[in-house]
Amino acid sequence: MSQGAVIGIIGGHGWMGRALGLSLLEQGIVSAGQLVVSSRSWSGNAYRDWPDVRCVKDNHELVALADVIVLSIRPEDLASVDIEAHDKLVISLLAMASSQEVSSKVGSRRVVRAMPNAAAEIRRAYFPWYASQQVTEADKQLVQALLESCGMARELPTEGDLDYLTALSGAGPAYPALLAQSMLEHARQKGIDDDIALEAVMQTLVGGSLLLEGLGADPGEMVERLISYDGTTAKGLRTMIDGGIHQTIHRGLEAAHRAASGSG
Numbered sequence: 232m233s234q235g236a237v238i239g240i241i242g243g244h245g246w247m248g249r250a251l252g253l254s255l256l257e258q259g260i261v262s263a264g265q266l267v268v269s270s271r272s273w274s275g276n277a278y279r280d281w282p283d284v285r286c287v288k289d290n291h292e293l294v295a296l297a298d299v300i301v302l303s304i305r306p307e308d309l310a311s312v313d314i315e316a317h318d319k320l321v322i323s324l325l326a327m328a329s330s331q332e333v334s335s336k337v338g339s340r341r342v343v344r345a346m347p348n349a350a351a352e353i354r355r356a357y358f359p360w361y362a363s364q365q366v367t368e369a370d371k372q373l374v375q376a377l378l379e380s381c382g383m384a385r386e387l388p389t390e391g392d393l394d395y396l397t398a399l400s401g402a403g404p405a406y407p408a409l410l411a412q413s414m415l416e417h418a419r420q421k422g423i424d425d426d427i428a429l430e431a432v433m434q435t436l437v438g439g440s441l442l443l444e445g446l447g448a449d450p451g452e453m454v455e456r457l458i459s460y461d462g463t464t465a466k467g468l469r470t471m472i473d474g475g476i477h478q479t480i481h482r483g484l485e486a487a488h489r490a491a492s493g494s495g
């Protein structure tokens with residue numbers, strides 16, 4: 232599906248760049264010879280099992296070798312990327328940088344903005360993407376094939392939707408981590424042994440998430456079903472709801488969305 236294209240990942244040794252690069256290799260979507268990665272410090276050895284992957288420090292060299300350029304650097308490092316992509320297909324994974332900004336920075340009108348999340352590392356990311364007008368149908372097919380190597384990829388109709396999903400799914404793996412942290416803290420306060428508290432929280436959150444995935448229904452239905460017992464769970468849930476948990480979550484998502492849209 233990669234149609235023989237050489238993929239160049241600027242920042243390919245970092246968290247997201249490495250997750251994408253290794254997913255593409257492990258699933259045979261690109262061969263090692265079709266992958267070029269760059270970083271300024273060349274830190275880590277993520278590609279040790281793939282000696283034919285070309286690791287470079289010079290982004291001009293990467294751009295000359297690659298047909299498709301993936302930008303996987305932190306937004307504050309965009310200024311340090313001094314390349315001229317000559318209208319090659321560019322896929323930016325950056326939060327808080329519009330396709331217009333990316334386009335003028337890298338010298339290409341064929342820009343896709345895509346938003347991974349931390350679960351790309353285990354190939355369970357939700358990876359929405361938005362294509363600017365100059366991106367062709369063939370480009371779109373290639374983008375979908377590349378990104379779904381990390382989980383589920385989905386084209387979005389507007390760039391505004393991508394900014395919103397940056398807050399919802401891009402930042403999303405942090406939210407269950409926060410819930411786990413809070414549950415763990417409480418169990419410890421109640422004197423539960425650390426090891427037991429951790430295994431109870433992890434098994435419960437992972438098991439609960441898999442259950443929700445398997446049900447494939449509106450999660451609200453599961454909440455209502457458990458409330459209907461009018462027992463322990465109902466007491467806990469009602470207290471959380473009355474205490475404003477929905478409003479707190481919505482305020483958090485609003486703040487993350489404002490930041491993602493460049494107005495936070």
Ligand SMILES: NC(=O)C1=CN([C@@H]2O[C@H](COP(=O)(O)OP(=O)(O)OC[C@H]3O[C@@H](n4cnc5c(N)ncnc54)[C@H](OP(=O)(O)O)[C@@H]3O)[C@@H](O)[C@H]2O)C=CC1
Nearest residue numbers: 242245246247270271272303304305306308325326347349
């Ligand atoms: N981590 C996450 O959960 C998510 C991240 N994102 C987005 O993904 C992007 C990457 O994030 P993440 O992978 O976590 O960040 P990391 O800091 O892990 O990786 C960024 C990499 O970019 C390299 N880099 C920086 N500047 C340059 C440059 N000029 N040329 C070549 N390489 C460079 C850095 O290496 P060196 O300093 O050695 O050059 C580093 O390896 C961000 O824009 C972020 O908004 C989106 C959703 C989720």
Ligand SMILES: O=C(O)[C@@H]1CCC=N1
Nearest residue numbers: 326397398401402403
């Ligand atoms: O926090 C950030 O800005 C990036 C985008 C979503 C996850 N990480």
